[in-house]
Amino acid sequence: MAVIGSQIGDVELYLVQEFHIRLLESKLERCNVGAAKSSVSKEDCCYIDITFDDCTTFKDTTVPVEVIEEEDDCIVDDDAELESTDAESFHDSDYDFSKDEDDVIFPKVVARKTAACKQESNKNGADEDDLNLYGGDPIVVHEESATINTEDLNNCCESSDEDSLRIRKPRYIRFRPEIDMAEPKFYAGLLFDDKQIFKRAVDYCGVKWGKVFQWKKNDIRRMRANCKDANCSWFIYASKEANNDAFVIRTMGPPCHCGRTCYHKRANSGFLSRHYMEFLRLNKKVTVAQFMEKVHLELNVNITKHQASKTFMKAKLLIHGSYKNQYRKLWDYCEELLTCNPETTVHMETILDESSGKDRFLRLYICFEALKRGFKVGCRRVIEVDVCHLKGPHLGILLTTVGIDANDCIYPVAYAVVEVENKNSWKWFIEFLKYDLSISEQKSWTIISDRQKGLGSTIEEVIPE
Template sequence: MDKSWIPSGCDPETAFRIEVKIEGFFMKQIDGRKDYVKGKTLKWVVDSDRFSLCDLRSDLFDDLCWGSCQTPKIWMFDKNDGREVEVVSESQIPEMFRMFQNERKISLLTVICDLDGSSKCSGTNFTYPCTPSQPSPTIALGSQSHIGSSQGCNMSGQPDQSDNLDEYVGFNEESLYSSDIEGDLAHEGANHAIDGVHIDPEEDNVDEEPTVEAEAIEDNVHEEPAVDDVVQCEPIIGFDPKKGRIDVNALFPDVNAFRKTLRHFAIKNEFEVHTLKSDKKRFIGRCKHPDCPWRIRASILQDNKTFMVKLLPAEHTCPSTTMVDGKMASKSWVSDRVGDWLRKHPSAGAKEVKNKLEDEFHVKVTYRKAWLGRQGAIDQIHGKWEESFQLLYNFKAELEKRCPGSIVEVDCKSDGNKMFFSKIFVALKPCIDGFVQGCRPYLGVDSTHLTGKWKGQLAAAAGIDGHNWLFPVAYAVFDTETTENWTWFMSQLRNAIGTLPGLAISSDACKGLAAAIATVFPDSEHRECMRHLMENFKKRYRGDVFTTHMWPAAKAYTIEKCQHHLSEIASVSPEAIAYLEKNHKQLWCRSKFSELSKCEYVNNNISESFNSWIKDLKDLHIVDLVDQIRQRLMVTFDKRRIVGAKLQGMSAK
């Protein structure tokens, strides 16, 4: 186990890492004022033999500022019970260290609660919010045995624009709630029938003696002669990739196989081949080094197909040309070398391909050649780009057959007598039902650029479930962001989820999206992402007054407080307010949000989370892209089903 995180002076046998996530809260002053304190994550290294609950509360107070009428409540995950429990006694601390002895890392959640009973977490009936701690990188701390890595409290009341702790959207966090969730999935998969065939283990009894009828049948069955599958005229490939040799009289199926083998042989042995003569019937070459005696001659046999090495007078012994940018490492060679590797690492880019080949074969490969070779390997794995568009109808038919109720719409456009792909929309039945029946009526809508050969847009609509985890609802692919394409996408989305009461849709400044939402969902609440609004706003207006008052105005819960901050901006720059009223007509102030959606997010973190979730798929062929997202959704829902079955407690009705 890596122990670089253990500071000097701390016993490695008793050192533990503790990460305490603190939810954002409002600190109540004695005079009744409330100051917002943004959430943070504290990271400590502690000595388990000397650490106590009293130390934990004391260190929290040193790093936080809360009012005299408030108190912290600390929560941890109990492995024994499989649920979250509140840390209230000293006896829980030693047990906590014993439970996480193997990980040597403990994640805690702290919520600042009111003592007057007005807070949602006051009293003994508090239900732990099911938002897990956000994972953070391990850092090496200082020489003390107990050190916090956070800064002091933010007493300005101005939440930082990069602070998303109070608008958390989780994804890929199922393993935080089940230490062996992959094992659970494998165990359940082994218990399922294969291809609909039920296998009874009792029927497979190897010790059961054969019946009389079976013996009679066996007596009448004549033993079949052995079949030799080896075709005598089939050429034997003489190149062994492990040994990296080409021998005299070695045979190859055709001239292309010989050329590929020779190229790999040269790269493996770190030299370049200079071609003297090459056509469909013969090949003559030598080492490019002028003093090297290595030569090779090969020609076609009488079958006009098989190639044979006929002359190889000397072993290659000249100085190596390691890491010289030569012609041997072609894009076809790159494709052949990384094809199997890309099947296991589909998200690897051209840079990873380049590094892999240079490390393994000691040959310099340009980035362009690595990129072209990678594309060729992907074409070999998934087929041509043109074919992938034609397979979309097969995808549609199979998905609608296997998952009835799912919506898959493929739209084409004509150019003369030819039809071309235009766009595709996908909404799985579980995603539709899960959102309508189990999620708040709140959607984040956005699109991201595709990075493959076809430079289109991947659009998506996603919500958050009761666990504050990302819940994708629908996704689509089209060529560009236009009002027509967004209207088509939103129309398909309406067909899937209907017109929900209190629906709120959050988006950034996508071209044509605002008009599409107004047309298709005229009764919905359209919110604009505050982060994107500020990026555009700062291009025109800069100064302390804007950074001090814009974010508090957006995050204020009351209209009076929001108007106070906007008035401060108007007193300095009235044209800034006029700009906001003219160019940002959607809702971006929390005080103006409807309460029906039960979601107060001012940033479109949902869409950003979805884009991060699928970023390694954006260069795939179109049919593989939509199918890989489908597969990822199925795996995610299966993991969450396992997590949900292990959770205990009361759910909201």
């Protein structure tokens, strides 16, 4: 351990965990130590003994020790307090021995602790280079301090223990699809959030580089892909983590040097729709030919017109969602209309499906409060009622009512979606229209129609003359 006083030279280095200091000499004065060795004298030094409770010695390790000059304003408060302490009033309860007993016990305790630390160091087989923590720089010993600061040595020891614990713990690098999917690079220890992201990354890498592979294992816990060529030893293996759904690449084979193909099996409509979803969302007027050329330039893959058409359809589903999910949001849509447009007429009817036991959409009538109020105030009492058939996945009949404003332009009033055009559906629509527009008699109103089925008899029945 470093010394207190005027000793200058090579000393044996100890790593001290706990120690106690006891004053031996009653005369304790602050000494002004010079920078040169000749300026240090025994009269300027105080003498104390130090008991090391737990220390570790480094075998055959010596570091140079030198005394440096310290300014008066750098004195620690603990040292000043110790200088003002009188020796007769000093009392250490931990080492309450007489002077004769202490002279006998102290050397034995130090010798026993030192021998035990040396044996432990010899068992660990520490090298001299590894134990030189300071790299040959001198340890600074302040003569004015009554304690030795071993915080640096303890921090070195604790940091080395923490580093060793970090090395044992597996550390993975997360694969970020929004950034890394453009140029995927695989290596052992790469973590994917779930199984689908790992599969998409491997598929994209195979399509981009024209490598044909097959999935040997594809279950909930393991995934393994091998090159389809029997002479190629490339493979990639990933397994699921124990506490979450993440997959981690465990092992990989050597790089694949097989030739590329321009007709890749993995470049199907599902893969292309996921990869070009954002492009198709921003470019709604792109043609099939333009899309085929773009895929060939970016992925070096040739696709057919049928594949491009199916890609457009699947991308539209990914962008707008499925139609079934949209029907489930109709109740929320009606509530939002009533919240944002008070006094709006919204009426929806459903029927119970016997096979599934769930409600299915039947009819919907909407008349906005602003349009209703504007028609009553500024439009003439002339309305036109018409119907059209809905095509595509949303089958049904659309019933509409429009008016004429002061500029002789079309003014929308109300609309409804029904299951079929018949007298029953027209009667249901005209009754709501009569209530919203406050139609009391036919004499003061002009109703224009295209002679729809059952509309004339329904108006005469609902609206009196």
